[in-house]
Amino acid sequence: MGKNTICLWYDGTAEEAANFYASVFPDTAVTAVHRAPSDYPSGKAGDVITVEFTVLGIPCVGLNGGPMFKHSEAFSFQVGTEDQAETDRYWDAIVGHGGEESQCGWCRDKWGLSWQITPRVLTDAMAAGGEEARRAFAAMMPMRKIDVAAIEAARRGDQTDA
Structure with missing residues (x-):
């Protein structure tokens, strides 16, 4: 992960979103998918918790944080x-x-x-x-x-x- 990365909050759909962006925009790719090591407030151990990706070369991380923020x-x-x-x-x-x-x-x-x-x-x-x-x-x-x-x-x- 870069020194400055945009963190985008999702309700369990970060991997789907990142894969969609990678299918649409050039210089866009999913670079890593990380799973939760244990249960957390919005999910269970093994669920995708963060997804590292780029959008048109801009580093991002999608956080599956739950429904609290839009x-x-x-x-x-x-x-x-x-x-x-x-x-x-x-x-x-x-x-x-x-x-x-x-x-x-x-x-x-x-x-x-x-x-x-x-x-x-x-x-x-x-x-x-x-x-x-x-x-x-x-x-x-x-x-x-x-x-x-x-x-x-x-x-x-x-x-x-x-």
């Missing part, structure tokens, strides 16, 4: 994408696997963890500042999954029928 939007993974196809692939994997859509490129996976699927065109527009950023931001606000073509049109100042 994920919230206060923590999310922001995944930068290069185009609509990559945006669609990640969004559809998360939402289509029991997750749910939210606003402005945010979605939640079936375990309640929040993800921001953010095309580079949007972050570039925001970094540009001024009118370009304002137009891109206004275009993004009503979106759920980000529409790359609509953000590109907003950056250029193209009029839309919306």
Whole structure:
């Protein structure tokens, strides 16, 4: 385990979540599964208690801590994408696997963890500042999954029928 590792709390599903992330994202892998040496408040000896994994190269540990704590939007993974196809692939994997859509490129996976699927065109527009950023931001606000073509049109100042 690295010096700084993100610990994510699960209710007995850390291994399932880690395996799902590894099936969806590049540079993502399950690196270790640890079983409880004895009974504990939310499980029994031999149950999976922690799972070490990476998400897009970021070291994480999933802790099967029980039902006491839930994920919230206060923590999310922001995944930068290069185009609509990559945006669609990640969004559809998360939402289509029991997750749910939210606003402005945010979605939640079936375990309640929040993800921001953010095309580079949007972050570039925001970094540009001024009118370009304002137009891109206004275009993004009503979106759920980000529409790359609509953000590109907003950056250029193209009029839309919306």
